[in-house]
Amino acid sequence: MLTVNQDIDMKGVIKMRSHYYGIALGTALFVTVPTAFADDYTLTLFHTNDLHGRTDQYPQLITTLNEAREQYGEGLLLDAGDIFSGTLYFNEFQGQDALEFMNLMGYDAFVPGNHEFDLGDPEEGHQALAAFFAGAEFPILGANLDFSAASEFADMLGESMSADPQAGRLYDGIIVEHNGEQIGIFGLSTQDSETISSPGQITISDYRQAAEEMVASFEDQAVNKIIALTHLGYDSDPSVGNDLLLAEYVEGIDIIIGGHSHTELSPPTLLTENRAGETVSPTVIGQAGEYGQYLGVMQVTFDAEGVVVDVNGELLAVDEREADADAAERLEPYTAAIEELRDTQVGAKVIATLPNPRHGNDDSRSVRANETALGNLIADAQLYAAHKVAPETALAIQNSGGIREALESGDVSVGDLITVQPFGNRLTLLDVTGAELRETFEIALADAPNENGGFLQVSAGVKLVYDSRKPAGERVVTLEIAQEGAMQAINPERTYTIATNNFTATGGDSHSVLGAAYEDGRNTIVGNTDWEMLRDYMVERKEVFYQVEGRITDVAQE
Numbered sequence: 001m002l003t004v005n006q007d008i009d010m011k012g013v014i015k016m017r018s019h020y021y022g023i024a025l026g027t028a029l030f031v032t033v034p035t036a037f038a039d040d041y042t043l044t045l046f047h048t049n050d051l052h053g054r055t056d057q058y059p060q061l062i063t064t065l066n067e068a069r070e071q072y073g074e075g076l077l078l079d080a081g082d083i084f085s086g087t088l089y090f091n092e093f094q095g096q097d098a099l100e101f102m103n104l105m106g107y108d109a110f111v112p113g114n115h116e117f118d119l120g121d122p123e124e125g126h127q128a129l130a131a132f133f134a135g136a137e138f139p140i141l142g143a144n145l146d147f148s149a150a151s152e153f154a155d156m157l158g159e160s161m162s163a164d165p166q167a168g169r170l171y172d173g174i175i176v177e178h179n180g181e182q183i184g185i186f187g188l189s190t191q192d193s194e195t196i197s198s199p200g201q202i203t204i205s206d207y208r209q210a211a212e213e214m215v216a217s218f219e220d221q222a223v224n225k226i227i228a229l230t231h232l233g234y235d236s237d238p239s240v241g242n243d244l245l246l247a248e249y250v251e252g253i254d255i256i257i258g259g260h261s262h263t264e265l266s267p268p269t270l271l272t273e274n275r276a277g278e279t280v281s282p283t284v285i286g287q288a289g290e291y292g293q294y295l296g297v298m299q300v301t302f303d304a305e306g307v308v309v310d311v312n313g314e315l316l317a318v319d320e321r322e323a324d325a326d327a328a329e330r331l332e333p334y335t336a337a338i339e340e341l342r343d344t345q346v347g348a349k350v351i352a353t354l355p356n357p358r359h360g361n362d363d364s365r366s367v368r369a370n371e372t373a374l375g376n377l378i379a380d381a382q383l384y385a386a387h388k389v390a391p392e393t394a395l396a397i398q399n400s401g402g403i404r405e406a407l408e409s410g411d412v413s414v415g416d417l418i419t420v421q422p423f424g425n426r427l428t429l430l431d432v433t434g435a436e437l438r439e440t441f442e443i444a445l446a447d448a449p450n451e452n453g454g455f456l457q458v459s460a461g462v463k464l465v466y467d468s469r470k471p472a473g474e475r476v477v478t479l480e481i482a483q484e485g486a487m488q489a490i491n492p493e494r495t496y497t498i499a500t501n502n503f504t505a506t507g508g509d510s511h512s513v514l515g516a517a518y519e520d521g522r523n524t525i526v527g528n529t530d531w532e533m534l535r536d537y538m539v540e541r542k543e544v545f546y547q548v549e550g551r552i553t554d555v556a557q558e
Helices: 055-072 088-093 096-105 127-135 151-156 207-220 243-249 325-342 373-389 414-420 434-444 512-519 530-541
Strands: 019-023 026-030 041-048 076-079 173-178 181-189 226-231 255-257 269-273 279-286 294-302 308-317 345-350 395-399 410-413 426-433 456-458 462-466 476-483 486-489 495-501 523-529 552-554
Touching (some): 055 294, 088 325, 373 495, 373 523, 434 456, 434 495, 434 512
Antiparallel strands (some): 019 026, 026 269, 173 181, 426 495, 476 486
């Protein structure tokens, strides 16, 4: 239990009678307090985040929610984003499967995460996300999200704030009633989406400014119990914001229910100091891990002035519960469909496992910092597809953030390929100058030897030598491609046709140079999806053997 003692010592710091937990970006206080007064009010919350297409978790998640409601009483149910992307369920049903179960559970609000924008198409927009919103039996919140320029959401735009929120409508914030009290809830989503996803015409503004405006609006309505439903990350990159910084910078937020960083907060974190180190009214932060493995439960007690005085919270392990019978029956047709797709053999065989190393898995090499055999295969598959329509294509590049899993040895199924490349990105050709191509690789190498999703794997016939010891923007030593039967240095004045996926082509993972070329009209969307290109190339080869072969070399590591 986390509770706040309002006794202040001579330095103005809240006294703690239990234990203390320090955080670099702020001070998280786990503290005790006298018994709550009779006129205090307790708000119960249930929360989830970052399910990423794990639709098969819902039957047990529903059982967990039902048990929690029996134990804790009725409360608000919130989801902090990233329902989309990551599994065969999502690839087959594009969120409509998850939506059936979310509606069944009775969510009170949802904030879109960055992966909700993964299917954004430069020409067609966000049709799958619009369909998800249209079928939602709960409101969608995003105080720093502007959908107004995207025509597919035109009929869903609600007023900035509503005390009578409607299902499937988009709001900055809403006011809901719980046990006779007015609760303000607003949404915030990470600006990271601009580089790691495809928001397109959806714009994302500064999270702090949006939060300050929402708090002021709620206070103008005499609402003094305020929840920020966020997809910012608990302690994610401070340059784009996170929940700890939100609590430190913006006063008046009582509770933050978060997602994006997949953090397990049990018990919740309690912050009582602002960025300047001054004691302020407490803010509680909760997040429930990832993939529907936990249901977050939080009970927050407020005094008559709307100040948090007591917090009790835990994460309930979903896998410890039996599946809800009705939900399990609803899941069956979805599972049958994806199992049929998953098990379909493509007619190719991998001779030796193609790993997908990551530093976080204690690998010395990483797909996001080094050439990999799998990256080579994927880039070659893109070049193979590009040559069918544009034989002059000079090379192919693949953002490493789009390579998600290893490809094991043995016969290959459709499910294997979609697991490796789950985003359904389409092949795009770009015409760029040699100077722009070199600058693109400088962007890709900016964080080396540390990981970066924008690190580029390259096709055969490319030799990139760089030095990670040099300043960012000055790291490329040589960049050569095969031309006329020999390796030749890139000519800065010459225009080259290159192949990549539409995410990278439109500026994803900070590839602004490519994005500018795309906006300039120097693009052709071919239409082949990533995993289909990989399938076709592997089927052509029948037996696939790939290894690291020196396409990309860091002289600092030699």
